[in-house]
Amino acid sequence: xxxxxxxxxxxxxxxxxxxxxxxxxxxxxxxxxxxxxxxxxxxxxxxxxxxxxxxxxxxxxxxxxxxxxxxxxxxxxxxxxxxxxxxxxxxxxxxxxxxxxxxxxxxxxxxxxxxxxxxxxxxxxxxxxxxxxxxxxxxxxxxxxxxxxxxxxxxxxxxxxxxxxxxxxxxxxxxxxxxxxxxxxxxxxxxxxxxxxxxxxxxxxxxxxxxxxxxxxxxxxxxxxxxxxxxxxxxxxxxxxxxxxxxxxxxxxxxxxxxxxxxxxxxxxxxxxxxxxxxxxxxxxxxxx
Amino acid sequence: xxxxxxxxxxxxxxxxxxxxxxxxxxxxxxxxxxxxxxxxxxxxxxxxxxxxxxxxxxxxxxxxxxxxxxxxxxxxxxxxxxxxxxxxxxxxxxxxxxxxxxxxxxxxxxxxxxxxxxxxxxxxxxxxxxxxxxxxxxxxxxxxxxxxxxxxxxxxxxxxxxxxxxxxxxxxxxxxxxxxxxxxxxxxxxxxxxx
Numbered sequence: 001x002x003x004x005x006x007x008x009x010x011x012x013x014x015x016x017x018x019x020x021x022x023x024x025x026x027x028x029x030x031x032x033x034x035x036x037x038x039x040x041x042x043x044x045x046x047x048x049x050x051x052x053x054x055x056x057x058x059x060x061x062x063x064x065x066x067x068x069x070x071x072x073x074x075x076x077x078x079x080x081x082x083x084x085x086x087x088x089x090x091x092x093x094x095x096x097x098x099x100x101x102x103x104x105x106x107x108x109x110x111x112x113x114x115x116x117x118x119x120x121x122x123x124x125x126x127x128x129x130x131x132x133x134x135x136x137x138x139x140x141x142x143x144x145x146x147x148x149x150x151x152x153x154x155x156x157x158x159x160x161x162x163x164x165x166x167x168x169x170x171x172x173x174x175x176x177x178x179x180x181x182x183x184x185x186x187x188x189x190x191x192x193x194x195x196x197x198x199x200x201x202x203x204x205x206x207x208x209x210x211x212x213x214x215x216x217x218x219x220x221x222x223x224x225x226x227x228x229x230x231x232x233x234x235x236x237x238x239x240x241x242x243x244x245x246x247x248x249x250x251x252x253x254x255x256x257x258x259x260x261x262x263x264x265x266x267x268x269x270x271x272x273x274x275x276x277x278x279x280x281x282x283x284x285x286x287x288x289x
Numbered sequence: 290x291x292x293x294x295x296x297x298x299x300x301x302x303x304x305x306x307x308x309x310x311x312x313x314x315x316x317x318x319x320x321x322x323x324x325x326x327x328x329x330x331x332x333x334x335x336x337x338x339x340x341x342x343x344x345x346x347x348x349x350x351x352x353x354x355x356x357x358x359x360x361x362x363x364x365x366x367x368x369x370x371x372x373x374x375x376x377x378x379x380x381x382x383x384x385x386x387x388x389x390x391x392x393x394x395x396x397x398x399x400x401x402x403x404x405x406x407x408x409x410x411x412x413x414x415x416x417x418x419x420x421x422x423x424x425x426x427x428x429x430x431x432x433x434x435x436x437x438x439x440x441x442x443x444x445x446x447x448x449x450x451x452x453x454x455x456x457x458x459x460x461x462x463x464x465x466x467x468x469x470x471x472x473x474x475x476x477x478x479x480x481x482x483x484x
Contacts, residue, residue: 057308058304058305058308060304060305060308060309061305061308061309061312061448061449062451065448065451066308066309066312069312069316069317069448070316071316098451100446110446110447110451110452110453111453112453113451113453113454113455115389115451115453115454116389118391121395121398122395123395165453165454166453167452167453
């Protein structure tokens, strides 16, 4: 079977594109960098897309607001409507939300935003390792199949505008009910994120990621690509992954093994292969696809 | 309360305003209606009524701390309620005030904690965008263009005001300290010049 073809979209000002490419290759993708000003007609050649982290257009106006108006994003919307997986990481997440790809179009205007962080006694940029809990009992997404329900996954956050918010609280409660919040901030032991810094930005419903209704487009604020190799995990990180990292010290083979964030990309790989199989097998008579 | 309005603007070119303008003109189709776009940062200080020389105090805060501006690259102006009432320059432009609840609270905490000024009761912050019309565009048409640019519809909705967490208000003239206070604090003062 051909290697899944995936594009990393490079907007001016992003800075995580090369490590994202490297990780995608490690996960078995044929990964290609596509610049924002290339012909959008290239996109149908790819089976999935990643919008990497960084500071597209220097976060001018609002993070992701200018990139979301780039013509290539219109082409991405068409790809998303066909069910292809699209992952936006940090600034990529901000672009997806500003573009309305997550949570999806709404006739009444934008209902969700990634607003400036709310932290006690301070504002602005914040970075640290945080813990995410996998919530997929209500639905599987294109990005979570390799995780177990309830798993605790540490990843770093690094952002100034990462607070998932909506016009009113009930909107996010609705997303939780429909399973569109597959990853939530939590305590190191998997318990609820009581307060800052477990929830590092004041996000509604402790949301660290949000998907569209179909589950094939996801905006995630933490950086899974910075938690993809065991050697990227801090030695002093509390919990299972920190213990694994300590046990692997000075063992290069183990340090080059998978970190906690890699499963997200492997799930995406599985999803693309599942899509291929679904599209290549004839539908049983009497059914529609 | 005594209200003092501090506005700052870059004296060097403002890349955010330039990028916003090129996005509006080149990607959102406003080139035939909007010729120019600039912005100022707006700080509304509410001070205790007994504060002597409230205006001088804000001037001092602006010049001697690095919380509000950098004198090497910003110009500033300070307006009090009285001055704004007496004379408001009238320009055929459109003005858009953008803010969100809680903007300025961190500054307020810094002023209390590090500068030690209990006379400052509250600080609220926002951005004031100024739209210049393209040739042949009259004031009502410019206001409509500014509204469309700010809020928009379809794929371009909410470019300058994201309605999920920001608020915006359009003015046909530069908003006074009363207008800003009414917008930020909902104080219901008679402004009368809002669109």
